[in-house]
């Protein structure tokens with residue numbers, strides 16, 4: 126007798142690794158999570174120990190697989206989703222990484238990016254990749270490993286090493302070194318992938334001085350990625366889906382038509398707008414990215430990111446100590462009728478799209494003697510909403526046509542903030558029942574390939590609304606709020622920004 130078919134989704138994020146079991150209805154049947162260490166070897170550098178990542182992934186998978194067995198669930202496929210851009214190079218013989226993973230947040234290649242920009246390469250890079258020349262993406266990180274780790278360039282040229290983002294590394298390890306692959310959503314974040322031709326770009330490899338022998342094979346997001354090695358989980362399980370975490374959230378939110386948009390509010394916030402089969406080129410420094418690739422056909426998206434979203438709330442709690450937990454913010458923000466002119470620009474690590482000002486630093490404006498805890502808390506929550514509004518404004522200016530905003534991530538538990546968001550965007554804001562949209566997206570891809578779902582329509586039909594927030598802010602209030610924010614941002618931007 127076989128049990129209820131389930132998909133094991135592995136969500137390898139920036140701060141933790143999770144394994145979640147979904148049944149065909151999208152119901153969570155098991156969940157395990159392990160945090161791992163963040164390494165900051167120098168100012169602006171962020172690294173992860175790949176062995177610790179691997180150990181946490183294996184541990185969470187084993188935990189939920191045991192639960193599956195106890196509950197008579199049949200795990201038919203694995204889907205992988207991951208923190209994107211984070212860069213690894215490992216030995217093809219031993220599987221051992223040559224260095225810690227260089228995390229997407231790491232800024233060590235800022236100077237190199239500046240040199241490339243000054244040499245006039247940015248237009249070509251953007252044309253081919255849809256990205257900007259920024260340390261965020263993998264290419265300059267791989268170059269750093271070639272230049273700075275002993276023997277790596279020679280071994281890479283001799284075909285002894287493999288490069289990959291976290292998905293590739295996990296695929297390699299899960300299949301016992303049989304598969305060196307990635308999917309198009311991860312490939313397009315490396316800055317080495319031609320989004321029109323859907324392949325690695327030789328001129329980009331040459332620009333960043335990266336040997337082609339390092340590169341993984343690029344597959345569709347729902348595809349055959351090999352089987353997990355028997356020794357790992359006691360049996361082989363087919364790996365059928367892979368996507369970067371923000372694209373996976375777009376899929377988990379069933380944003381399959383052009384104009385559908387989702388925001389994931391975690392530590393940072395990522396907004397992704399489906400633009401369908403068309404590559405929309407941003408004039409406002411948004412990124413053009415692959416939303417998903419199915420049956421050899423790529424669908425595209427515009428993406429913007431906010432570096433500081435939930436992290437601003439964490440700063441109120443851990444930096445200022447004015448709240449004890451994030452959940453207190455809702456009552457405090459709604460205890461006052463307006464922000465009373467107080468604005469926080471949370472440029473703790475610079476400002477992302479559409480500003481791309483790496484040098485900007487955070488600021489608080491409009492303090493009077495009457496301002497207190499409630500104003501600070503409200504300004505912190507509002508700052509995420511205003512940054513999102515800037516991104517949506519840029520998407521509209523680029524010709525994207527967002528309809529309603531689908532939201533997920535830790536911050537969306539805050540009803541006051543979701544209502545404020547609907548008001549500022551003047552757009553309906555929909556929160557789904559499934560909070561784990563990222564992992565669910567990976568499960569959807571694997572489920573498509575494994576036959577648990579028939580089509581994207583089949584998946585879309587399972588998306589369920591928890592609560593819809595209708596815009597209820599009058600135009601003068603919206604204008605007053607946004608004018609105050611724009612004034613605060615303009616006073617925060619530095620002259621040396623990358624615009």
Ligand SMILES: Nc1ncnc2c1ncn2[C@@H]1O[C@H](COP(=O)(O)OP(=O)(O)O)[C@@H](O)[C@H]1O
Pocket residue numbers: 138140390391392393434435436437438439451452453454455534535536537538539
């Ligand atoms: N009720 C809330 N109101 C505002 N922010 C919240 C609330 N609950 C959690 N958060 C914030 O959400 C973030 C956690 O979201 P999560 O999606 O788990 O993040 P990540 O996946 O990036 O670790 C934290 O930064 C936390 O401060």
Ligand SMILES: O=P(O)(O)OC[C@H](O)CO
Pocket residue numbers: 137138139140207208209210229369370371391392393
């Ligand atoms: O791991 P997360 O959720 O912080 O997401 C990281 C993004 O993929 C970086 O681009």
